[in-house]
Amino acid sequence: MSEEPVVYTKDLQKIFKDFWRRPRARAVDGINLELHKGEVYGLLGPNGSGKSTTIKVLLGLLHPDGGEVKVLGKPPRDVAVKRKVGYLPEESYLYPYLDAKETLRFYATLFGLEGSMREKRIDELLEMVGLSHTGRRRVGEFSKGMARRIGLAQALINDPDLVILDEPTSGLDPLGTRQVKDIVRALAEKGKTVLLSSHLLADVEDVCERITILYGGKVQASGPIRELLQVANHLQITLKDLDEAHRVRLLDTLEEQLGQRPTLEPTRKDLESFFLEVVAQARRESGEGSGTRAEGQLAGFLTASAAEENRTDIE
Amino acid sequence: MRSIFPIYKLTLRSIFRERVALSMLALLALVLLLLPAGLETDGTIQGALRMHIRYSLGFSSFLIAAMTLWVSCASIAGDLSSKRLQMLLTKSVHRAEIWWGKWLAVVTLVSGLMFVCGGVTYLRIQQMVQTAALSPEEKTELASQYITARRPVDADYIDLSEEANAMADAQIEAGAVPENFPRENLVAQMEHYLRVSHNAASAGQIIPYDFQLPNPLVLGSTFQISYEYDGASMGNSTAPGAWHIDLPGKEGVQVFETEENPYGTKVIEVTVDEALAGATALTLRFENRSEESGRVFFKTDQGVRLFFGGGSFFLNLFRALLLLCGMLGLLAAIGVSAGSVFSLPVACYVSAVVLLMQSFSGTVEEVVAGGVPAIEHEENQLSHSIKVFQYKVFQGVLVVLKPLEIESPLGRVSKGVLVSPSETFSVFFLRFAPVVLLISGVGVFLFSRREIGAAA
Numbered sequence: 001m002s003e004e005p006v007v008y009t010k011d012l013q014k015i016f017k018d019f020w021r022r023p024r025a026r027a028v029d030g031i032n033l034e035l036h037k038g039e040v041y042g043l044l045g046p047n048g049s050g051k052s053t054t055i056k057v058l059l060g061l062l063h064p065d066g067g068e069v070k071v072l073g074k075p076p077r078d079v080a081v082k083r084k085v086g087y088l089p090e091e092s093y094l095y096p097y098l099d100a101k102e103t104l105r106f107y108a109t110l111f112g113l114e115g116s117m118r119e120k121r122i123d124e125l126l127e128m129v130g131l132s133h134t135g136r137r138r139v140g141e142f143s144k145g146m147a148r149r150i151g152l153a154q155a156l157i158n159d160p161d162l163v164i165l166d167e168p169t170s171g172l173d174p175l176g177t178r179q180v181k182d183i184v185r186a187l188a189e190k191g192k193t194v195l196l197s198s199h200l201l202a203d204v205e206d207v208c209e210r211i212t213i214l215y216g217g218k219v220q221a222s223g224p225i226r227e228l229l230q231v232a233n234h235l236q237i238t239l240k241d242l243d244e245a246h247r248v249r250l251l252d253t254l255e256e257q258l259g260q261r262p263t264l265e266p267t268r269k270d271l272e273s274f275f276l277e278v279v280a281q282a283r284r285e286s287g288e289g290s291g292t293r294a295e296g297q298l299a300g301f302l303t304a305s306a307a308e309e310n311r312t313d314i315e
Numbered sequence: 316m317r318s319i320f321p322i323y324k325l326t327l328r329s330i331f332r333e334r335v336a337l338s339m340l341a342l343l344a345l346v347l348l349l350l351p352a353g354l355e356t357d358g359t360i361q362g363a364l365r366m367h368i369r370y371s372l373g374f375s376s377f378l379i380a381a382m383t384l385w386v387s388c389a390s391i392a393g394d395l396s397s398k399r400l401q402m403l404l405t406k407s408v409h410r411a412e413i414w415w416g417k418w419l420a421v422v423t424l425v426s427g428l429m430f431v432c433g434g435v436t437y438l439r440i441q442q443m444v445q446t447a448a449l450s451p452e453e454k455t456e457l458a459s460q461y462i463t464a465r466r467p468v469d470a471d472y473i474d475l476s477e478e479a480n481a482m483a484d485a486q487i488e489a490g491a492v493p494e495n496f497p498r499e500n501l502v503a504q505m506e507h508y509l510r511v512s513h514n515a516a517s518a519g520q521i522i523p524y525d526f527q528l529p530n531p532l533v534l535g536s537t538f539q540i541s542y543e544y545d546g547a548s549m550g551n552s553t554a555p556g557a558w559h560i561d562l563p564g565k566e567g568v569q570v571f572e573t574e575e576n577p578y579g580t581k582v583i584e585v586t587v588d589e590a591l592a593g594a595t596a597l598t599l600r601f602e603n604r605s606e607e608s609g610r611v612f613f614k615t616d617q618g619v620r621l622f623f624g625g626g627s628f629f630l631n632l633f634r635a636l637l638l639l640c641g642m643l644g645l646l647a648a649i650g651v652s653a654g655s656v657f658s659l660p661v662a663c664y665v666s667a668v669v670l671l672m673q674s675f676s677g678t679v680e681e682v683v684a685g686g687v688p689a690i691e692h693e694e695n696q697l698s699h700s701i702k703v704f705q706y707k708v709f710q711g712v713l714v715v716l717k718p719l720e721i722e723s724p725l726g727r728v729s730k731g732v733l734v735s736p737s738e739t740f741s742v743f744f745l746r747f748a749p750v751v752l753l754i755s756g757v758g759v760f761l762f763s764r765r766e767i768g769a770a771a
């Protein structure tokens with residue numbers, strides 16, 4: 001199992017055709033992917049580059065027009081594969097008249113989950129995505145981000161080995177974005193494979209080990225993110241609390257030693273961490289709002305040890 | 316098959332939540348309550364009864380059929396266009412489970428509605444019968460002919476094909492027929508002509524009808540002779556006649572004289588006397604006792620029948636409703652399959668065409684019965700090919716329509732005629748079930764090959 005890639009495609013092709021079977025769009029044009037157990041893989045690309053189409057082929061929703069595709073060692077349309085896959089679509093297509101719990105219960109039942117185990121998972125997932133307090137409110141009334149969160153919860157209901165997230169952070173506030181990233185990292189730590197697509201580069205950069213950049217349905221760049229982002233011959237030194245006198249001395253010394261004078265700039269937080277700090281502060285001061293609240297911790301049943309004892313091998 | 320139930324539940328729920336069912340229910344209630352008030356009856360309680368069952372309930376069942384089409388087409392097509400199917404199909408569900416879950420939900424809903432309408436109609440009839448001011452005779456007549464379930468026995472079928480063939484040949488030999496006129500059509504015409512003559516009596520003439528009885532007649536029990544006039548060619552408004560009951564070797568065991576308007580259906584009550592007791596076959600002879608020349612005609616199809624025993628009206632209505640539910644189940648299967656292959660408007664259109672075709676199934680049947688069209692004189696190959704193609708299409712349509720064709724259950728209930736349990740059973744399991752399975756098979760097969768998320 002560890003040898004076999006979790007997702008494998010070779011020369012994958014998908015051409016959208018019109019009613020008369022004339023090719024209209026080459027959405028995927030010869031994509032090779034290989035994802036291994038426990039890794040977080042990013043699929044990047046501008047709008048219309050074929051990310052969602054690739055994902056739909058991996059899920060068996062669309063049929064490839066060429067090439068090979070295997071998910072967990074099997075063709076993706078095999079129902080046995082679907083038991084071990086979780087999917088969050090681009091938009092959450094929910095039944096508007098169900099509440100959050102009922103939504104999860106419905107999907108759980110489709111995986112054959114029942115009784116107290118099912119309810120426990122549902123509670124944990126709702127807790128995880130910060131929707132446990134929505135009660136009987138119907139998901140049709142949910143805000144975009146709330147719908148996204150319930151979408152994420154349903155993708156994890158079956159404790160999947162492979163989690164496919166299509167733009168998981170779209171519509172989420174920075175808090176939610178951070179939580180999703182934490183969840184993704186935690187999932188990978190527990191040995192699950194995560195494939196996520198996004199055009200929010202910062203998100204991908206934070207969580208993915210390897211990425212593929214698509215453009216026009218073709219792979220433009222692919223590899224470990226560290227290697228791809230390395231700027232040749234540039235180094236960075238970080239120091240804390242340096243007074244003016246030390247600064248001048250440091251620069252002088254470096255210039256003396258290296259024959260070039262480096263530039264000095266204060267370290268800046270990124271906007272994300274600044275925003276998160278502000279919200280955390282506000283929360284401490286004024287209590288909870290009516291939207292979402294979450295701890296960003298992985299649901300209990302998804303952690304490896306709990307997964308062992310809860311696993312109901314559904315066949 | 317585990318996932319059928321959650322899908323079933325959710326589908327039912329969405330039908331209710333989307334208020335389709337509720338608005339339909341409101342419309343149905345309106346029809347059931349207002350239509351009887353709006354329709355004129357002939358003033359008799361029998362007329363009112365017929366109107367309640369045939370028109371009120373009949374119209375409701377038509378509405379329910381229309382609703383079945385809509386809901387069933389929307390069940391999968393709707394989920395597809397709202398993209399929920401994208402999420403559903405990434406779970407561990409087989410597409411067959413989705414198909415059956417949706418179908419069951421639609422069938423549950425429309426059958427429920429059908430039985431609610433049936434129940435309302437039944438209660439109204441009960442109330443009507445109880446409150447009507449009827450003489451004791453009228454009450455017995457009502458109980459023996461309408462609020463009952465009488466088992467019909469039809470006269471022996473007379474095979475006229477040989478005679479018709481001979482006549483056709485004679486016509487052709489005599490040169491009375493245009494050259495290109497298809498022979499089958501000529502034979503059919505001759506046969507029709509012969510059948511009408513077999514059911515017509517001129518002044519002084521007698522027409523016989525032979526009956527095989529399902530059980531020997533029991534002394535003291537009663538049965539009915541029911542005959543339906545199909546018009547008369549005579550001046551008088553009343554036609555004198557007589558019905559003779561003959562047993563093998565014994566003529567005129569009982570004779571009933573009639574003097575009546577030769578229109579509509581008439582019923583004679585017969586009490587089994589010692590002479591008739593134990594008989595397993597009998598012959599009815601109608602004698603036209605008119606002095607003038609002129610003929611009376613009886614309907615060629617089920618014009619003269621015997622009716623035995625009164626079963627439960629309630630159970631009869633129940634079985635008729637079951638049959639209707641079976642038909643709705645078939646319609647739902649067509650709708651769900653169409654909805655899983657086509658987009659919602661196309662699916663609705665396709666299934667509506669099937670439903671309409673069903674109303675014209677007589678025409679379709681005639682076309683198919685006419686045989687592969689022969690190439691006509693001076694007809695070019697293309698137009699002939701088109702005709703043959705049309706014929707093939709009609710033949711295919713008939714395969715789907717044929718099982719839908721049963722003698723109107725509500726029509727029979729309204730006339731107090733039995734819809735037998737064995738018929739209900741066989742129609743259900745030998746006709747509806749296989750066709751539903753076939754349609755579901757085709758639907759699931761096409762659905763499984765369908766891409767989800769591609770342009771429709």
Ligand SMILES: Nc1ncnc2c1ncn2[C@@H]1O[C@H](COP(=O)(O)OP(=O)(O)OP(=O)(O)O)[C@@H](O)[C@H]1O
Pocket residue numbers: 016017024025026027045046047048049050051052053054090199768769770
């Ligand atoms: N159902 C469809 N029918 C026809 N063409 C389609 C269909 N879906 C996608 N395409 C085309 O395929 C190409 C890739 O689309 P895809 O949705 O995979 O892009 P994406 O990378 O997910 O974009 P985004 O970032 O906007 O989500 C686009 O050119 C799009 O127009």
Ligand SMILES: [Mg+2]
Pocket residue numbers: 051052053090166
């Ligand atoms: Mg996309």
